[in-house]
Amino acid sequence: MNRRDALKFVGISVATTAVLGNEASLKNDLSNTNGVVPVAKLPKNGKGPRIVVIGGGWSGLSVAKRLKQYVPDADVVMVEQRTSFVSCPISNLWLVGGVELEFLSHSFLDAANNNGYTYFNASVYDIDRKKRTVYTNQGSVDYEYLVIASGIDYDYSRWTKGDATLEYELRTKYPAGFQNHGEHETIKGKIKNFKGGNFILTVPGGNYRCLPAPYERACLIADYMKKNKIKGKVIVMDENPEITIKAKGFHSAFSEMYKDYITYMPGTVIEEFDLKNKKVTTDFGDDISFSDAAFYPRVRGSKLLEIAGIAKDGINKGEANIDQITYQVIGDDRVFCSGDLRPMTFSKSGNTANTEGHNVARSIASRILGTKYIWESPHTRCYSVVALKPARAIFVNTDYKWNDSDKTFTFFNAATMEDWRVKAGVDAGKALIGWGSNLYQDMFYK
Numbered sequence: 001m002n003r004r005d006a007l008k009f010v011g012i013s014v015a016t017t018a019v020l021g022n023e024a025s026l027k028n029d030l031s032n033t034n035g036v037v038p039v040a041k042l043p044k045n046g047k048g049p050r051i052v053v054i055g056g057g058w059s060g061l062s063v064a065k066r067l068k069q070y071v072p073d074a075d076v077v078m079v080e081q082r083t084s085f086v087s088c089p090i091s092n093l094w095l096v097g098g099v100e101l102e103f104l105s106h107s108f109l110d111a112a113n114n115n116g117y118t119y120f121n122a123s124v125y126d127i128d129r130k131k132r133t134v135y136t137n138q139g140s141v142d143y144e145y146l147v148i149a150s151g152i153d154y155d156y157s158r159w160t161k162g163d164a165t166l167e168y169e170l171r172t173k174y175p176a177g178f179q180n181h182g183e184h185e186t187i188k189g190k191i192k193n194f195k196g197g198n199f200i201l202t203v204p205g206g207n208y209r210c211l212p213a214p215y216e217r218a219c220l221i222a223d224y225m226k227k228n229k230i231k232g233k234v235i236v237m238d239e240n241p242e243i244t245i246k247a248k249g250f251h252s253a254f255s256e257m258y259k260d261y262i263t264y265m266p267g268t269v270i271e272e273f274d275l276k277n278k279k280v281t282t283d284f285g286d287d288i289s290f291s292d293a294a295f296y297p298r299v300r301g302s303k304l305l306e307i308a309g310i311a312k313d314g315i316n317k318g319e320a321n322i323d324q325i326t327y328q329v330i331g332d333d334r335v336f337c338s339g340d341l342r343p344m345t346f347s348k349s350g351n352t353a354n355t356e357g358h359n360v361a362r363s364i365a366s367r368i369l370g371t372k373y374i375w376e377s378p379h380t381r382c383y384s385v386v387a388l389k390p391a392r393a394i395f396v397n398t399d400y401k402w403n404d405s406d407k408t409f410t411f412f413n414a415a416t417m418e419d420w421r422v423k424a425g426v427d428a429g430k431a432l433i434g435w436g437s438n439l440y441q442d443m444f445y446k
């Protein structure tokens with residue numbers, strides 16, 4: 001097969017531009033692919049600056065849309081490995097039949113077409129910041145500005161201590177369900193086929209993705225067991241000494257609705273996994289057997305940060321080394337990061353990632369246009385459903401404030417609603433659907 005045939009052979013899907021490059025650019029690519037099958041260079045679209053956004057999640061979609069609004073002549077390219085978007089927020093409801101998959105699923109092509117940017121369906125495997133080139137399995141893309149918004153990766157090291165076989169078994173047989181929809185499919189199957197016994201869920205330490213979601217998932221699985229008269233128990237093993245958010249609301253749901261269905265174990269770390277015999281040993285020395293489980297490990301920023309050479313060390317190990325106000329990578333004024341891979345103490349939530357995207361787009365636009373950049377607080381609004389039919393929810397709402405003395409952010413104007421028993425709890429259950437619809441509208445439509 002010659003190079004031209006290879007190009008034809010590898011399918012390339014791009015929403016708004018053609019992709020095949022010329023022979024010269026192809027030769028350039030061939031010289032630096034380290035044996036990975038090269039394709040072509042994505043041609044430039046228009047005269048404006050090329051801005052590449054890696055990741056079409058809650059942050060990347062927001063950044064790409066805003067960039068096109070603030071810098072209309074920019075050639076914005078969103079590189080995303082998935083072929084379609086399925087939402088993580090609200091997926092806990094889907095696990096137990098609370099919403100249809102259609103509600104969570106959206107088209108990247110529509111998002112790009114509606115908002116005037118390019119969706120390049122490809123997986124990034126390398127970033128050369130000197131050459132300002134991103135390498136993907138479908139070809140390379142040059143940039144003038146780059147945004148890395150590729151989310152999180154799991155960090156199993158605390159449990160596995162380098163045992164790759166154990167990590168593989170945990171990832172494939174007991175997926176956490178905090179990264180992609182494939183994992184949710186597996187967990188949904190586990191719930192549907194659950195016959196009884198213990199269903200273990202873990203809550204990691206650190207600033208893990210979506211603080212309330214593991215407790216919400218526990219409530220909804222317990223609700224399912226209760227309604228379907230399954231003799232089972234959700235065992236919540238929490239590495240933290242206390243429920244990390246909306247504790248009053250979750251504790252009352254656990255004790256009042258799910259006394260016989262949820263056992264909450266605070267400050268508990270799994271020291272040993274015996275997956276063959278379906279048993280774990282905790283740091284208290286308890287042996288706990290299980291029929292099924294979803295083990296949620298600690299999280300870190302996407303490993304693309306290491307590939308790009310911009311991962312932090314020390315306390316924020318594995319998170320992006322950026323200026324916390326401008327989102328610019330320290331020492332590289334062409335690269336920015338957005339979303340859950342950030343080192344800031346913000347909640348790792350979709351609403352935060354989406355609203356933060358406005359800042360990132362404004363920060364880049366101000367650089368390009370020579371205008372003043374104004375930081376605005378990202379906004380976190382997070383609903384957690386604790387029961388279905390009718391859906392009853394609790395929620396937290398907060399902005400953030402910068403403290404110059406210790407160079408961190410703290411909650412600002414924070415408010416919670418934790419009483420799921422009253423009318424406000426039922427209203428919150430309905431409001432959750434409106435919240436999701438509004439954000440999908442924001443990300444996928446004009």
Ligand SMILES: Cc1cc2nc3c(=O)[nH]c(=O)nc-3n(C[C@H](O)[C@H](O)[C@H](O)COP(=O)(O)OP(=O)(O)OC[C@H]3O[C@@H](n4cnc5c(N)ncnc54)[C@H](O)[C@@H]3O)c2cc1C
Nearest residue numbers: 055057058059081088089124151178339340348349350351
């Ligand atoms: C079960 C669950 C429930 C949640 N509930 C809520 C909730 O109720 N409310 C809320 O606000 N938030 C919730 N969240 C959190 C929310 O989903 C995340 O905070 C949000 O998705 C973060 O956005 P992001 O853009 O940083 O990352 P992501 O949305 O994960 O996007 C990253 C994107 O990058 C892509 N990518 C990664 N690597 C590459 C590569 N090499 N090449 C190309 N593309 C790549 C990925 O495919 C992905 O699309 C929940 C999460 C989960 C898992």
